[in-house]
Amino acid sequence: MGKGVRIQELPGLGTRYDVDLHSSSGERVSIVVSRDGKRHLYVFTAVGDDPAAVLELTEEQARKVGAVLAGTFFSD
Amino acid sequence: MHANLIGLGALILVAGLLARFGRRMGLPTVPFFMLAGILLGPSTGGPVAFEHPEDLDILALFGLVVLLFHLGLEFPVEQVLGSGKRLYIAAGAYIGINISAGLGLGFALGWGAKEAFVIAGAVGISSSAIATKLLIEMRRLANAETPVILGIIVIEDLFLALYLALLSPILSGASSAGELLLRIGISFGYLAVLFGVARWGAKWIGKVLDSREDELVAIIMIGLVVLVAGISAEIGVSDAIGALMIGLVVARTSIRERAERIAVPLRDVFAAIFFIAFGTSIDVGEIGSVAVPVLIAVGMTVVTNVTAGLITARLFGLNQRGAANVGLTVLGRGEFSLILATLAIGAGLDERVGPFIALYVLILAVLAPILAANSKYLARIIPDRLLHDRWRYVREETISTACTHLDRINITETDEDECQECVELGDTWVQLRMCLTCGQVACCDDSKNKHATAHYEDSRHPLIRSLQEGDGWQYCYDDQTLVREPAGSSRS
Structure with missing residues (x-):
């Protein structure tokens, strides 16, 4: 995987991708892609070790968000 | 039926x-x-x-x-x-x-x-x-x-x-x-x-x-x-x-x-x-x-x-x-x-x-x-002693893993052997520290310029380690505590 993304297997559940945003405020994002297709999106700030936000996305929703984030979404 | x-x-x-x-x-x-x-x-x-x-x-x-x-x-x-x-x-x-x-x-x-x-x-x-x-x-x-x-x-x-x-x-x-x-x-x-x-x-x-x-x-x-x-x-x-x-x-x-x-x-x-x-x-x-x-x-x-x-x-x-x-x-x-x-x-x-x-x-x-x-x-x-088989001391402090920023460690090794900022200023330093998040090498707090701490204040990267031969300790600025490297973290 690309630089700054750590991959961690979660046995029986899926795979976790820890994305280091290299931001000065120390935010981190972890994404768990579970085997049933669900995506769990964890957002951490520099303060505290509990996630600041957690989103559970279906495959469909994840695609939508992902397309917008990746800049491949075109409205007609 | x-x-x-x-x-x-x-x-x-x-x-x-x-x-x-x-x-x-x-x-x-x-x-x-x-x-x-x-x-x-x-x-x-x-x-x-x-x-x-x-x-x-x-x-x-x-x-x-x-x-x-x-x-x-x-x-x-x-x-x-x-x-x-x-x-x-x-x-x-x-x-x-x-x-x-x-x-x-x-x-x-x-x-x-x-x-x-x-x-x-x-x-x-x-x-x-x-x-x-x-x-x-x-x-x-x-x-x-x-x-x-x-x-x-x-x-x-x-x-x-x-x-x-x-x-x-x-x-x-x-x-x-x-x-x-x-x-x-x-x-x-x-x-x-x-x-x-x-x-x-x-x-x-x-x-x-x-x-x-x-x-x-x-x-x-x-x-x-x-x-x-x-x-x-x-x-x-x-x-x-x-x-x-x-x-x-x-x-x-x-x-x-x-x-x-x-x-x-x-x-x-x-x-x-x-x-x-x-x-x-x-x-x-x-x-x-x-x-x-x-x-x-x-x-x-x-x-x-x-x-x-x-x-x-x-x-x-x-x-x-x-x-x-x-x-x-x-x-x-x-x-x-x-x-x-x-x-x-x-x-x-x-x-x-x-x-x-x-x-x-x-x-x-x-x-x-x-x-x-x-x-x-x-x-x-849970007392520390139940979790650590290797107790190590740095000055008077025990090394604990109570730090919550271990996941911020991205890099632990470097070939750098000087404080770049001090070199530019033409100054000298006492010891070197390395930022474990981005790998920057800078001078310690006993040095004149305290670049390592300055780097933390700029970047908020919490962890540093000593580059001094044989030291092997890490310090977390956020938790103000010495930490041991997490043995369980697997990085790829």
């Missing part, structure tokens, strides 16, 4: 509604299915849905078979084989401590040797479904200890197969030690044959199962699964193992994903019936007589789990929080305990085993999520 559809429908509906009520409070579903069976069963006062619980038998048995088939189907062989030796040691410790404590308790109760083996399994093997759901609900998927917890419960699933292979011959009532050994031999031999089929024969099984139409896949697959389970039972190995192993076989075929999709709804409904049916066999009057042993068992389980959590944390270099989370997340008991209880009832063991396991599962069902959610209180009282 006369069937009690009203009773069946009412049972399943009540079970579903009870479980939904429980889910609202964050409780697991399985104990509520069982509770529905207990409440509407023939031995409890009030409305009775089923006068003859044995009418449910074939549905319940089918539920058991699909439950274990699905478990085998989902078993992450690659992830388990790919995990390190340390995980096996941790899982071995977890299983060893829990099973032997359970065995000790079982014999201490004096209900009999067979009963002791059933109780050992029921008390010792945790519910993977409950633990996994807890981790998701408590938003702990990104925690450092989570891969370890999941690894342990997955290895426990595998252990269940071996335990069933051992238990079925014991329960079968062999008349002599030789016969018992022979039956255990057959049991494990059969297990080995099915492992062989999973390893080398999956391709052929896949060919038999594969069809373009999901309908046909579903029918052929279920037929095969039930047949294998039945043959297993006939040989004297339990039907549960047969189902689990055929699940492992199908998992290696090309239709794995479709098989999973087909199996899930079947498992949900019929496994629920299995748990309900178990509930209907429980006599509420008996529960009072087992209350004390159950409370002892619950207390023991908490102690053994926390102990196993500490051992795991020590192995993986987790901090207090990790140790407490490992110990308290794997506390839930559910499907496996009830399977063993059903085996005990089927084998005609002591009548107290069923109510004992039922009450035990119910209490832990409520207790486990509460304890897991409050693991931080346990974390606060």
